[in-house]
Amino acid sequence: MTLPQLSAIGNLTRDPELRFLADGTPVASLTVACSKSKKDDSGNWQTLATVFLDVNLWRADAETAAEQLRKGDK
Secondary structure, eight states, rough: OOOOOOOOOOOOOOOEEEEOOOOOOOOEEEEEEEEEEEEEETTTTEEEEEEEEEEEEEHHHHHHHHHOOTTTTT
């Protein structure tokens, strides 16, 4: 079975929160802010819209994220 994949480029809005399920499985929760921008006629960037994505990471990915990622990281 192939799982769907999503690629999003943005910044973390807060530090990842690591928690453990009753069976000991680590889960990290984080939020990524992704903005759509374009250049206006004068060459300056304008933000058109921002989307906030809630993400849950599991097992080794959760532990790695909690150790290495911080608010503001891309």
